[in-house]
Amino acid sequence: MTPAPAWYLDHGDVDDLATGCSWLGSGGGGDTHVLALTLKQLIRERGPVPVIDPRRLAPDALVFNVGFVGAPVTMHEKLFTHGEILDVVRTMQARLQGRATALMATEIGGGNGLAPFLAGALTGLPVLDADGMGRAFPLSDHVSYAIQGRSALPTVAAGEQGEIVVIEGGTNRQAERLVRAVSVVLGSKCFSADYPLSGDDVRACAVLDTPSLARLIGASIRRVSRESADPASALTRWFAEEHGLVMRKLFDGKVTGVEHEVREGWGFGSVSLQSLDGTGPAMTIAFQNEFLIARLGEETVATTPDIITVVDSWTLKAIPSDGIRYGQRVQVVGIQSPQVMATEAALRVVGPRAFGYAVDYRPLSLPPASAEAPAGTP
Amino acid sequence: MTPAPAWYLDHGDVDDLATGCSWLGSGGGGDTHVLALTLKQLIRERGPVPVIDPRRLAPDALVFNVGFVGAPVTMHEKLFTHGEILDVVRTMQARLQGRATALMATEIGGGNGLAPFLAGALTGLPVLDADGMGRAFPLSDHVSYAIQGRSALPTVAAGEQGEIVVIEGGTNRQAERLVRAVSVVLGSKCFSADYPLSGDDVRACAVLDTPSLARLIGASIRRVSRESADPASALTRWFAEEHGLVMRKLFDGKVTGVEHEVREGWGFGSVSLQSLDGTGPAMTIAFQNEFLIARLGEETVATTPDIITVVDSWTLKAIPSDGIRYGQRVQVVGIQSPQVMATEAALRVVGPRAFGYAVDYRPLSLPPASAEAPAGTP
Numbered sequence: 125m126t127p128a129p130a131w132y133l134d135h136g137d138v139d140d141l142a143t144g145c146s147w148l149g150s151g152g153g154g155d156t157h158v159l160a161l162t163l164k165q166l167i168r169e170r171g172p173v174p175v176i177d178p179r180r181l182a183p184d185a186l187v188f189n190v191g192f193v194g195a196p197v198t199m200h201e202k203l204f205t206h207g208e209i210l211d212v213v214r215t216m217q218a219r220l221q222g223r224a225t226a227l228m229a230t231e232i233g234g235g236n237g238l239a240p241f242l243a244g245a246l247t248g249l250p251v252l253d254a255d256g257m258g259r260a261f262p263l264s265d266h267v268s269y270a271i272q273g274r275s276a277l278p279t280v281a282a283g284e285q286g287e288i289v290v291i292e293g294g295t296n297r298q299a300e301r302l303v304r305a306v307s308v309v310l311g312s313k314c315f316s317a318d319y320p321l322s323g324d325d326v327r328a329c330a331v332l333d334t335p336s337l338a339r340l341i342g343a344s345i346r347r348v349s350r351e352s353a354d355p356a357s358a359l360t361r362w363f364a365e366e367h368g369l370v371m372r373k374l375f376d377g378k379v380t381g382v383e384h385e386v387r388e389g390w391g392f393g394s395v396s397l398q399s400l401d402g403t404g405p406a407m408t409i410a411f412q413n414e415f416l417i418a419r420l421g422e423e424t425v426a427t428t429p430d431i432i433t434v435v436d437s438w439t440l441k442a443i444p445s446d447g448i449r450y451g452q453r454v455q456v457v458g459i460q461s462p463q464v465m466a467t468e469a470a471l472r473v474v475g476p477r478a479f480g481y482a483v484d485y486r487p488l489s490l491p492p493a494s495a496e497a498p499a500g501t502p
Numbered sequence: 503m504t505p506a507p508a509w510y511l512d513h514g515d516v517d518d519l520a521t522g523c524s525w526l527g528s529g530g531g532g533d534t535h536v537l538a539l540t541l542k543q544l545i546r547e548r549g550p551v552p553v554i555d556p557r558r559l560a561p562d563a564l565v566f567n568v569g570f571v572g573a574p575v576t577m578h579e580k581l582f583t584h585g586e587i588l589d590v591v592r593t594m595q596a597r598l599q600g601r602a603t604a605l606m607a608t609e610i611g612g613g614n615g616l617a618p619f620l621a622g623a624l625t626g627l628p629v630l631d632a633d634g635m636g637r638a639f640p641l642s643d644h645v646s647y648a649i650q651g652r653s654a655l656p657t658v659a660a661g662e663q664g665e666i667v668v669i670e671g672g673t674n675r676q677a678e679r680l681v682r683a684v685s686v687v688l689g690s691k692c693f694s695a696d697y698p699l700s701g702d703d704v705r706a707c708a709v710l711d712t713p714s715l716a717r718l719i720g721a722s723i724r725r726v727s728r729e730s731a732d733p734a735s736a737l738t739r740w741f742a743e744e745h746g747l748v749m750r751k752l753f754d755g756k757v758t759g760v761e762h763e764v765r766e767g768w769g770f771g772s773v774s775l776q777s778l779d780g781t782g783p784a785m786t787i788a789f790q791n792e793f794l795i796a797r798l799g800e801e802t803v804a805t806t807p808d809i810i811t812v813v814d815s816w817t818l819k820a821i822p823s824d825g826i827r828y829g830q831r832v833q834v835v836g837i838q839s840p841q842v843m844a845t846e847a848a849l850r851v852v853g854p855r856a857f858g859y860a861v862d863y864r865p866l867s868l869p870p871a872s873a874e875a876p877a878g879t880p
Contacts, residue, residue, distance in 0.1 A: 282671065287669070288672065290668040291667050293665050294663060305684060309676070309683045
């Protein structure tokens with residue numbers, strides 16, 4: 125049976141969750157704005173969405189992953205219909221003889237962190253307090269389950285015109301390539317379900333408590349004092365001290381250049397930043413949907429799988445890779461990757477070299493801790 | 503129960519069937535060479551393939567269509583595995599609770615006319631003496647079943663690496679677009695099954711007796727006297743007189759130009775022909791996988807859905823659109839479309855305007871009948 129919910133996501137929590145998901149998205153995972161509006165409306169109509177602690181799942185309990193597949197730019201250009209989400213959940217449940225008891229996010233990052241809550245609100249299924257990446261990555265087989273040898277099959281994808289596709293044979297990589305090709309036919313965006321997992325699989329593979337973390341990040345950003353001389357630093361120090369989360373401000377400046385193209389269903393490009401007074405080395409950040417590597421001058425200061433988040437200097441809201449514009453005043457924050465995504469096996473799949481960068485992964489470290497409590501602590 | 507076979511395809515018949523399928527392919531449907539070799543081998547190992555008269559199918563008997571999807575050029579560049587055929591038939595049978603009693607060709611034209619015999623030899627299922635086009639067309643929803651409102655679902659596609667995709671929602675056109683996108687991921691070629699039909703559906707929609715016709719065309723070409731001054735004309739006259747098949751020689755000459763590109767999973771292009779003595783107007787034939795329209799100078803002499811076949815002047819073997827080369831000595835033969843593909847509804851889908859040509863379909867007519875028996879009659 126399904127364990128009692130650890131907490132409920134109410135409509136008042138949705139903006140915090142969305143803010144946190146975009147922080148954890150490393151610039152990707154899709155826009156949260158439209159999805160958050162839709163989710164608030166759904167929760168008002170149907171009530172809060174129960175969230176389950178993965179530690180309390182029965183060993184043989186069955187869950188599966190859901191999310192949108194496509195180029196982030198299409199996520200807020202093209203509304204989704206409830207139909208495609210219902211088609212995906214119904215079709216996957218039919219394949220699992222209706223035994224699935226909860227949904228989880230393929231990736232907590234960006235709009236895909238909201239995807240299981242949308243599906244949960246529509247279907248009544250609870251959402252698991254975990255995800256498959258602890259952030260967002262360009263490929264669905266970048267999830268921890270694939271890295272640890274679990275199968276993506278069956279994989280289901282649905283479009284807004286009632287199209288339903290089930291992939292029931294092939295490798296995880298071929299399933300990813302097939303879903304991406306399907307998403308292009310369906311308008312560079314579709315809803316998808318994959319990686320059915322047992323409770324034991326979840327505990328062995330998934331990144332735990334990430335929806336809780338996203339909601340906490342969002343709430344902290346809302347509460348951090350705007351009077352603080354440096355709210356981003358205050359926030360990151362507070363997370364490090366209170367939650368042991370390695371989070372660090374990497375840059376403060378403005379956007380001086382953006383390159384962006386949509387290719388093969390992804391957004392590729394790079395962002396150039398300069399300090400406000402124009403002094404010091406420039407920062408460049410390269411992305412494939414997600415920000416993957418940040419360099420200060422010639423020095424690499426952060427790489428995948430660590431999270432690289434570009435936030436608006438005033439609102440501290442994360443800006444997705446396809447939302448970066450010339451002249452924006454931004455700060456860049458690094459967040460250390462969850463351990464499960466930084467193992468040797470994981471780095472072969474999601475480390476800098478896996479994306480073609482000839483550098484090794486060096487985990488983000490904290491700056492020297494400050495003695496006194498920082499100003500503007502939430 | 504399954505009716506007694508009307509005839510059996512033995513390995514000695516395969517070359518005739520293949521020759522006839524390429525004549526009916528209008529330049530498309532995929533190369534027959536490799537498939538014929540494989541089919542002969544399979545029949546030697548497993549025995550002849552039974553062929554069933556569709557008129558004897560029980561009203562509620564269940565059958566489905568099979569064929570390869572992709573660019574013809576890949577069909578003979580890339581061998582198929584038995585596995586992809588078995589995966590497709592098994593997956594479709596599972597969806598139909600194992601009730602399908604026969605296979606049929608989506609299109610009799612080209613290699614796809616051999617596809618159900620390959621699948622039949624591998625699975626033991628008999629093949630129906632009918633197909634969905636009476637020729638070949640670029641899109642799977644150009645079949646008569648789609649034109650008459652039957653559903654392509656479920657549609658199954660499989661690749662040589664064990665990939666299995668099932669499309670169970672969406673329009674016939676979307677199913678076609680999805681299978682084509684899937685085929686590109688699978689190397690611009692996959693095996694596919696679609697349009698499950700009842701015996702009554704087959705009699706209402708399908709083009710009947712086309713495998714028999716293909717085999718007869720092949721046998722006649724083998725038997726036609728090479729001493730005949732004009733074997734192609736002798737052959738077409740004989741078919742008109744003995745079988746009431748409107749078939750006519752349209753041109754005799756050599757290839758003076760070829761344009762060909764593979765785009766979005768199809769082969770597009772055009773062929774230019776000139777008479778051997780260089781006199782008279784040139785013929786140009788445009789194709790999208792299949793030859794669609796033939797012009798003599800400015801005059802349109804044949805259009806889709808009528809079949810336009812380019813044959814080698816010596817062997818009378820049809821040359822697929824991607825096999826046309828500069829300098830080849832060829833004759834062009836027109837074959838009138840089966841009635842079911844030339845209705846008003848069908849012309850909206852497969853008539854010249856449907857492919858962007860601003861001309862109306864004018865059925866191919868016979869030349870004035872000759873009094874005496876033609877030389878070199880088979």
